Amino acid sequence: MSGKANGEKVLRDIIAHIPEIAQNLKLEQIKIKNKELTSVCPFHNEYNQKPSFHINLTNGKAYCDKCYYEGNIIDTYSKIEGLSIKGALLDLIIMLKRKEKR
Numbered sequence: 001m002s003g004k005a006n007g008e009k010v011l012r013d014i015i016a017h018i019p020e021i022a023q024n025l026k027l028e029q030i031k032i033k034n035k036e037l038t039s040v041c042p043f044h045n046e047y048n049q050k051p052s053f054h055i056n057l058t059n060g061k062a063y064c065d066k067c068y069y070e071g072n073i074i075d076t077y078s079k080i081e082g083l084s085i086k087g088a089l090l091d092l093i094i095m096l097k098r099k100e101k102r
């Protein structure tokens with residue numbers, strides 16, 4: 001298997017687990033509808049407002065209607081957890097591996 005094909009599989013696995021990743025990140029007011037997860041934005045203060053952070057469950061792209069944050073699920077994870085992209089990817093891969101063993 002080539003490195004690229006393996007990377008694509010990892011990304012697909014990560015995208016397939018976005019709802020759990022969002023819970024692990026303690027995003028608030030998570031709702032899933034029409035292949036999209038919506039929650040309170042972790043990047044701006046959204047206290048008492050309508051959640052405006054969205055993650056596309058098909059391609060892993062995340063955006064916010066209010067602060068205009070844009071990134072993919074890996075960027076988003078790294079920013080919230082204060083990790084490098086590589087660190088975030090490792091964390092996510094470890095999480096997926098733990099799930100496989102169960």
Ligand SMILES: [Zn+2]
Nearest residue numbers: 041044064067
């Ligand atoms: Zn925001």
